[in-house]
Amino acid sequence: MEAMIKIKDICKGYDVGNERLEVLKSINLEVEKGDYLAILGPSGSGKSTLMNIIGCMDVADSGEYFLNSLPIHETKEKNLTKIRNSEIGFIFQKYHLIPTYTVMQNIIMPLLVRGKSHTQAEEECKDTIEMLGLDKRLKHKPSELSGGQQQRVAIARALVGNPAILLADEPTGALDRNTGKEVLALFNKLNEMGNTIIMITHDLTVAEHAKRIVRIIDGEMFE
Numbered sequence: 001m002e003a004m005i006k007i008k009d010i011c012k013g014y015d016v017g018n019e020r021l022e023v024l025k026s027i028n029l030e031v032e033k034g035d036y037l038a039i040l041g042p043s044g045s046g047k048s049t050l051m052n053i054i055g056c057m058d059v060a061d062s063g064e065y066f067l068n069s070l071p072i073h074e075t076k077e078k079n080l081t082k083i084r085n086s087e088i089g090f091i092f093q094k095y096h097l098i099p100t101y102t103v104m105q106n107i108i109m110p111l112l113v114r115g116k117s118h119t120q121a122e123e124e125c126k127d128t129i130e131m132l133g134l135d136k137r138l139k140h141k142p143s144e145l146s147g148g149q150q151q152r153v154a155i156a157r158a159l160v161g162n163p164a165i166l167l168a169d170e171p172t173g174a175l176d177r178n179t180g181k182e183v184l185a186l187f188n189k190l191n192e193m194g195n196t197i198i199m200i201t202h203d204l205t206v207a208e209h210a211k212r213i214v215r216i217i218d219g220e221m222f223e
């Protein structure tokens, strides 16, 4: 069977002033369905750049990227938005919740974007909300929650659309040690339930929670 993610010789650079900065240098990576991969690397090594490409938020300069056999490198921006909405669940270090929305409104957002009604969306989120222990917080605004709770809301929002992959960029970076551990325990549970997870981190002890670790150093990848 084809890997869910197949990345071949991906390069990405930026023009900074009159210099060229090569950020990703011929990256190769395969991720199977049900895998839990950590991408480990120091600051500035290209982790977020790679995550943005995997998440169809940015495109590589060269190379091939297949997601569920779809050639993403040949896909037009309009269709990339669609793929992003249906296939990718994002979790960020700083949660990225909408501050003026309640917890419930934040969580159902991806379903509203897909054209579902409020009632239908709220119904579909019930199990996820319960699993994440957010049932008593649905009317709160993000600012009224602890960091760990805000991250759980972000995880719920990433999960409700039932994406092919969960992409997490430093998901424990803003959390204290114990709350970070809770989030990592949750990732292990989600992976056991069949979710495919790619987590980016600079912290080896965080990466060790994954099934598989790849390192990215100065734009090059080592398994």
Ligand SMILES: Nc1ncnc2c1ncn2[C@@H]1O[C@H](COP(=O)(O)OP(=O)(O)OP(=O)(O)O)[C@@H](O)[C@H]1O
Residues within 6 Å of the ligand: 014, 015, 016, 021, 023, 041, 042, 043, 044, 045, 046, 047, 048, 049, 050, 202
């Ligand atoms: N839009 C951009 N324009 C120019 N340079 C960029 C741009 N985005 C990233 N870079 C550069 O690319 C390199 C890699 O950045 P990236 O954000 O991928 O690193 P990272 O591994 O995620 O780092 P961190 O752990 O600090 O988040 C850095 O040197 C950064 O300055």
Ligand SMILES: [Mg+2]
Residues within 6 Å of the ligand: 047, 048, 049, 169
């Ligand atoms: Mg980063």
